[in-house]
């Protein structure tokens with residue numbers, strides 16, 4: 240008969256971070272982001288849709304929060320993301336008074352929460368937001384690192400772990416909605432683009448759950464469709480859409496059919512463009 244061993248739970252600090260959102264670096268963006276964060280510089284992620292900007296910032300926030308550097312984002316919620324849209328105002332970011340049981344109480348907006356707690360605040364597609372948001376962005380994005388809360392008269396100094404990250408898709412915005420130089424020049428700009436065939440194939444294989452050979456065909460499809468785009472024929476196809484096609488294939492949809500619904504239909508409604516894409520699909524996929 241053996242005695243039941245008593246197990247004393249020990250907390251072992253792990254060197255390898257756990258549960259990091261998977262991100263495959265394409266250049267020196269990880270080191271640059273880490274350096275910018277350590278220097279408390281705000282970062283602008285610039286690039287077309289579906290090329291990995293959101294995944295990158297999710298990865299970096301989790302990575303920094305689990306890391307061993309002196310400066311770290313809030314461990315509980317390292318990243319606060321705001322999808323900007325044309326009705327988004329400064330008050331939506333900063334906060335507002337709410338009526339609760341005949342009393343008004345102040346409720347922090349997402350930006351204020353990040354500033355107080357030391358989270359990374361990611362303003363996705365920032366040029367979409369109303370003009371009045373630039374005021375709060377500017378004071379946080381330079382040496383001041385402060386947020387004026389007009390409604391309460393408070394002037395908040397940012398928690399050391401706070402960082403401001405914004406994204407912007409230069410191809411897609413109109414001239415009216417371009418980022419103003421006074422805003423842009425407050426940020427370290429990291430330019431993103433669709434990766435090379437090899438890197439994109441690795442991403443599609445990992446995210447789509449398909450064998451490498453299939454992922455490679457999809458990556459080549461992506462590259463050829465982007466050549467059409469370069470000729471002015473179509474919008475580029477995003478890595479995201481190639482991942483969608485792979486996910487359908489992984490669930491038993493025939494590759495050509497998967498590419499039809501995810502890629503040919505996904506990139507637009509022009510019949511000629513769709514046919515040109517279909518022709519490429521027919522050559523590349525079974």
Ligand SMILES: Nc1ncnc2c1ncn2[C@@H]1O[C@H](COP(=O)(O)OP(=O)(O)O)[C@@H](O)[C@H]1O
Nearest residue numbers: 261262263288289290291292293294446478479
């Ligand atoms: N470098 C990369 N590493 C890992 N996944 C990537 C990468 N680039 C793109 N992806 C995949 O493409 C999808 C779309 O990327 P996302 O970050 O949402 O694009 P964006 O924010 O630039 O529009 C992600 O969900 C992920 O599956």
Ligand SMILES: [Mg+2]
Nearest residue numbers: 289292293363
């Ligand atoms: Mg995104």
